[in-house]
Amino acid sequence: MSKFKKMVSLAMALAIWISLFAGMAPTVQAAADPYLKLWYKFDEASGTTVVDSSGNGFNGTFVNATTWDTGVDGKSYVMTGGTSSSTTAPYVKIPNGVLNGLNNITIAAWVKWSGGSSNQWLYALGVDSSQYEFLSPKLWNGKLHAAIKNGGAEQSVDDTDALQTGVWKHLAVTIDSTTKTSVLYVDGAAVATNTNITIKPSDLYDASKDYTGYIGKSFYADPYFGGQVDDFRIYSTALTSVKVSELYNSSIDAAQIVAAAKANLSIGKTIVTGDIKLPSSYNGTAITWQSSNTAYLGNDGKVTRPAQGQPVAVVPLTATIAKGNVSANRTFTISILPDGYTMNFTSYNPIFKTDHNGNRIFTADPAALVDGDTVYVYAGHDQASLGGWFSINEWVCFSTKDMVNWKYEGVVMKSTDFSWATSGTAWASQVIKRNGKYYLYSTSGRPNNQGYTVGVAVSNSPTGPFVDAKGAPLFDNAITTGGTLSSFEDIDPTVYIDDDGQAYLYWGNGKLHYALLNEDMISIKDLNGDGQITEGADIFTNVPINGLTGGIYDEGPWLYKHNNKFYLIFPQALPQKIAYAMSDSPTGPWQYKGVILGANSEPNGGTGTINSDTSHPAVIEFNGQSYLFYHNSALPTGGQTRRSVSVERLYYNADGTIKPSYITSTGLTGVASFIQSSRYQDKFVRFADYDTRLDSKQEDLMPFKWEILPGLADEATLDMVSIQVVNKPGFYLTVYGNKVTLAKNDDSAGFKNNATFKKVPGLADSNGVSFQSFSDPTLHIRQSDPDSSQLRVHPYSSSSSETDKQDATFNILNTDEPKVPTAVLSADNSVKPRSSFAVTVSLNSVTKSVYAQDITLTYDANVFDYASAAGANNSTQIVTEDKATAGKVRLIAVNIGGITGASTPVMNLTFKVKSGVQNTTGTIAASQAKLGVAPEGSVLQAALGSKSIAVGSIEVVVDKTALIAAITNAQSLYDAAVVGTLPGQYPQAAKDAFGVAINAAKAVKDNQSATQSQVDSAVTALNSAIDTFKADVIKEVSADLNKDGVVDVGDLAMAAYYYGKDSTSADWATAKAADMNSDHKIDIMDLAYVASKIIEVVVGVDRTVLITAITNAESLYGAAVVGTLPGQYPQAAKNAFGVAINIAKAVKDNQGATQSQIDSAVTALDGAIDTFKAAVIKEVSADLNKDGSIDVGDLAIVAYYYGKGSASTEWAAAKAADMNSDNKIDIMDLAFVASKILG
Known part of the structure; x- marks a missing residue:
């Protein structure tokens, strides 16, 4: 058979010529700036005079020892700083007259701050501590701060943090008295603005003084400035933001600008779950970005998270920072968390200790x-x-x-x-x-x-x-x-x-x-x-x-x-x-x-x-x-x-008042302990102020409660501990000299060492414990004497007296009564008539690893109907449900991985208020809650909770349930329907009409004013449209138009004879036999269909045995029941058998198949039949813990091994839980054991 394929090709050629022209303006000598009032370049090599390069003659004076270093442009002036009482700290004295007549001002300089104490002043202009303008790299509030004051309150501009230390930064402060605006700039960018400045610089001028102010010295008794300064300028105008940026950029070359941009470039978080905002410029540089893996992180910062369960995507992201012909790269490592990623924090207090990156927060x-x-x-x-x-x-x-x-x-x-x-x-x-x-x-x-x-x-x-x-x-x-x-x-x-x-x-x-x-x-x-x-x-x-x-x-x-x-x-x-x-x-x-x-x-x-x-x-x-x-x-x-x-x-009292509580370090999950003296067993360790001592228990037990935690200095060694007082979180028993005091953890290595002890067997009684100092292992905690009972540390040896050893021996006792696990029910307090509502079952105070639950709930059957149940999270699965008795439902569930903790939701149940019920209250209660613990297979009885739920008054509502169901059904049919001319497909016109009917029904559904009659009519109309659409499906027709038993060109000739006819033609009654796709016309589609049947050549091969094998296989497949009971089959086995049957059918229906291919298909299918029969589940025992009964203890064992397979190193133990012998532990095994529990 010849096959022809029409191929259309389109070729496009685009030629784009781009010319880039760049000119260079001739260099000219800049005219003197009329606004430049003072300019200290600090390029002097010696002497005590600071030259004013503005030409205005305001030469300054170096006070005390003078040192220069390499600055941003030429040299810089070095100030070593000092306390307020220093007589040797270097600074600059500025002569008087600079502020005379100045209504507006700009003060700019390059600064390299050495850090140190707060309240250092870079400059002070004005008269004294009541009239001044100044800038501090770090005020008492921790911020870069500039202000002006004239007897009243300061008028200031603040950055969000202190000035960066150890690097050159360009600072500028402007005051515009006309607009009453002051702006603070850092490296050419505005960082703070105040639009309520009412003081003028000229207000600070005093003709009687011999100074305008100082560089490096405060008008208060503050520390002297420590660091370097270069290019200090004062203008008699408030420079615009553009001019300030130009001033910043003019002082450094392109390489410096790029280097500064590279050093200061930030993108915020590098561990992300969402898109990153990437800057395209920074202080005159252009920034482009290149991701090493655009599947997760685009060059524009767009993030695509890995799928849930996949590892974190680590993507290097490179910034190219350029100015002119100079460029530099900086690479950030971005970690993109997968969907559903959770960073867990332990819940003892404080509950929030770090961010997602592990940094303290x-x-x-x-x-x-x-x-x-x-x-x-x-x-x-x-x-x-x-x-x-x-x-x-x-x-x-x-x-x-x-x-x-x-x-x-x-x-x-x-x-x-x-x-x-x-x-x-x-x-x-x-x-x-x-x-x-x-x-x-x-x-x-x-x-x-x-x-x-x-x-x-x-x-x-x-x-x-x-x-x-x-x-x-x-x-x-x-x-x-x-x-x-x-x-x-x-x-x-x-x-x-x-x-x-x-x-x-x-x-x-x-x-x-x-x-x-x-x-x-x-x-x-x-x-x-x-x-x-x-x-x-x-x-x-x-x-x-x-x-x-x-x-x-x-x-x-x-x-x-x-x-x-x-x-x-x-x-x-x-x-x-x-x-x-x-x-x-x-x-x-x-x-x-x-x-x-x-x-x-x-x-x-x-x-x-x-x-x-x-x-x-x-x-x-x-x-x-x-x-x-x-x-x-x-x-x-x-x-x-x-x-x-x-x-x-x-907690609440019966009258609704709240029970007083305490601040604790243990919070919801920590464990508090008493530390009892071995020698005086009626005395326990307590704190009093910041001392620690032995004392008899009192009514208030909080000072006696301690939390034994991993050692602050060595968390990895099991016996290294630190002892925190429960009622003063953050305070620990600490060695101070020969005393044991209470002190706050300051995060220093010294503190951690002094607050860490090795828990060793008791010196006097090995059943007790003694606490050996981490800092000095020769020392142990002991009580000092019976009178003061203060705790101290003391050296011990084998020759120490028994009394001394007793004084250093203690018992650790649990302070709390054992917490009973409880099945707690939570739901809305009130619900509407006829409404469905959710009830959550949580397990509270679970201290052992629970892997399975057998929970029975009772409910008022006259008020509620039970609908369904599901696991409350991905790890919890409902294995078996028994709801045969009205007013009672029994649910058997497993928790993959086990659960513990203060409160864990395990089941979400759905109930519905019975029709006609209103203005009443119903109760849902746990009547049984057995918890299976693994791997030992023990069973705990949980305390039982209940929930009362009020049902309100019936409102007149229109029931659209049937309409919504009909729309859902219709939409599903519509979406699955394929338009075409082949059998099983639909004509386009039929699908269009069906879509119109669906939209009409949706309009009624969305109409809040629709009556019940209108809704019912919409249901009827849509169901009719569904029937009509189903009837329009194209059916298989015979191409043997001349009825001679074969399909050949004779039949094609008849179709061609009627070509062009349609349902309006006079001879349609005869012609419609050639309408192969039932679209009411004879066209190329009908001719193509007859032609395709002509080329289907039937090869003379024997398919009888294959057809028989397929018939037998389909009979076996149809009778097989999937499940976990004996005589049933695993789903995977049935799926594989279905695939084998479909493969055999494909060979049977292949008109070009050879006899050899058909024989091979018979052999393969017979083998699949034998394999499937062997996969039937045989009777096994579900009594895994061998206690003579089958309960949630056995189910917990299966849940414990859930997910294990024959390749697992634990398979020797786990395979006992393989109920269906499929070499893995899965939901089928859980279901089988659960079915045996129900009996």
Whole structure:
């Protein structure tokens, strides 16, 4: 047969000629700058005079020893610095007159700062400490700072951090008195602006003085400047940003510019899950990017994450930085995390210790959001330097599904993402979800000393990014203070949405305020309808808390509802403890109820959180438990401005009041211990102030509780330990001289050594323990004497007395009663009639590795119907379900990998309210919960939980269930239908008409006003359209038009004879026999079909045996049942058998197959039949732990070996769990054992 293939080729030729022309302007001598007032190049080689190269004669004087070095352009002046009392520190004295008549000014210089203490002044211009203009590379607040002052407050511009040390940086400060604007520049780029400058440089001129100011010296008793300066200039104008950039670039050549750009180039995070914003320029250079693997990271920064389960993609990303003919490369290593990647953080306090890159992170002002099965915690990222002032530039987010394993979600917003806010002011926030959107309410500072106020941002995701929702604060922070801008009064927002949909906003520092929010969540409700938001009418200020004792309401409120009572949690007084008030209404009146957290958390019974005067509460309910978040400063190097988020369980009394709690290091999962004296067994180690001693237990046991942790100096050695006091997180038993004291971990090697001990068998009793000093192994902890009972360290040897050995021997006892694992049920408190709703079963307080559960739930069958169950995560699988009895369902599940922890969701169940049920309450309860522990196969009985759920009133609703099902069915049929002319395909017109019918049904479904009658009619019409479309499918027809038993050119001639006829033709009744594809016309498609049948040559081969073999195989395949029971077959075996049958069928239907090919197909299929028969599952015993019964203990063993195969090194033990003998442990084996449990 000849085959012809029509090939069309198109050739295009494009010629593009590009000419690049570049001219060079002739070099000319620049005219003198009339605005240049003073110019110190510092190119002198000797002497005490600083030459003014501006031509204005303001020559300066070098004071004290003078040293020069290589500068940016020529030489530089070196200042060694010194304390304020130094008499030898070098500096420059600038003669008087420079500021005379100057309304505008620019001060510019190249600076190489050596670092050191804060409050060094690069320059001081003016009169004295009441009239000056100055710049400090690092003020007390840790920032590069420039300011001007004339007797009142400073008017300043601040960068976000201190000046970089050890490198040349170009600094410039401008003041334009006409626009009242000052700008601070670093390396030619503006970094800070203040538009409220009311002081002129000329205001600082005093004709009676013999100086304008100094370089390197302050007007205060501050340290002298340490570092180098070059090219110091003063202009009598405020240079534009372009001129400042030109000044920066003119001082250095292209190579220096490129080198500086390379050194300073940053792309932020290098461990990413989303796109990277790549800069295309930096300070006059052009930057291009080249990725080494564009499959994961494009040259434009676009990220494609590896699939879930794949390894992290590590991609080198190279920047080429160029200026003119000079270029340099810098390579960043980017790690792209796969989909579903989770960075886990242990949940003992503080719960957030590092970011996703393992770097220590300080977090404060926690705010928690429960969204479905996930808890999100938002916190300000404390970035202050050690001992520095608050610096909180951004909000970060962490998430968890079990309150044990936390994932770092990254930065969700910066304070500067608010168009009206300043950097470093990402203060307390809270995120609320409404109508599918997430709203972040926060505190941020306004520029130009306008104080702090509340803003609101919005996102489509709980993990951001959040964007400014208004472009302005939520309200004017002058409203609460009678028209005067408040500094800190309007901070710390909290938002709660009540059951009726009304949202309430509380906030305030020192005074408590509240307002109602509109449904848009970004505006205050105008309660009196006067078109404006005012105090007293719309914003209610200074809300009283009745009965408040022990200090004032301070700040940081948190509003929530529990069992129909409203709670207002807040920090009280300084140092802040967490207190609360209650009310029956979200607007009060509020009744003070006392302190929740803080008692005995400081020495001498203090009430503040550890090393932090501030705290900030957040309360949530999750998986049937209540939790309280707060912050302290427990991490190493933490402090007042470097804080850390912690969490405790929250418990209620029967009357709804909250049980007081304690700050702990153990949090939700840590283990606390008593350390008992071996010699005096009624005495235990406790702390008192910062001393440690033995004492008898008292009513308050917190000072006696300790956490035994891996050694700070040696975490890898099992017996090396450090001992942290539970009630003072971050404080450890520490060797100090011959004493054992309590000290804060400062992260130094010395501290870690002194706070690490080797746990050895007890010197007096090997059943006890003794603690050997890591710093000096000859020393052990002991009590000093019975009177003082203080702990000390003492040398021991084999000759030491028994009494001395007893004094150095201790017993470690668990402080807590054993925690009982509990099956906890969580669901909505109320549901609508006829609605479906979810119930989550969680296992709480699980301390052993649970691999299987056998849980029976009972429910009110008159109220609810059980629908379905599924694992709550990818690791949990429901193996067997027994729902035969109404009001009862038994579920057997496995947990691949095992579970432990404070709270782990394991099952998600779906129930539905029975038809006609309303205005009642039903209960769903766990009546049995057996937990299988592996690998030992033991069974634990869990405590049982229950959940009562209220059913509301029936609303008149239109049931669109049948319509939605019909649309789904129709759409599936439509999507699968192939347009064409072959049998099984559909005419285009038929598919188009079917699509119109589907769209008409969808329009009724989406019509919120559609009646039940209209919906029912739409169902009928669509089902009719489905039937019509199915009937339009093209059917197999015979091409033997002349009925002579063969298909040949005679039949093709008949089709050709009727070519061009259609259903409107007069002879259509005869012609339609040639319509091979039933499209109501005779065309080329019909001719092609007859022709294709002509060329199907039947070869004279015998297919009888093959057909018989196929018939037998299909019979066996059809009767085979997939399952795990004896007589059933593994799915994989049946799948393989089906493939073998289809291969044989393909040979049978191949008209060109030879006899040899057919015979081989028979042999292969007979072999497949034998193999499949051998794969039938035989009867095996499921009593794997050999205890005489089959229960979840046996199922746990199978789950423990889940995923193992015959190639596994553990197969000798694991193969006992291979119930179906397929050489692997999989879901089939789990299902078989589960079926035996049900019996």
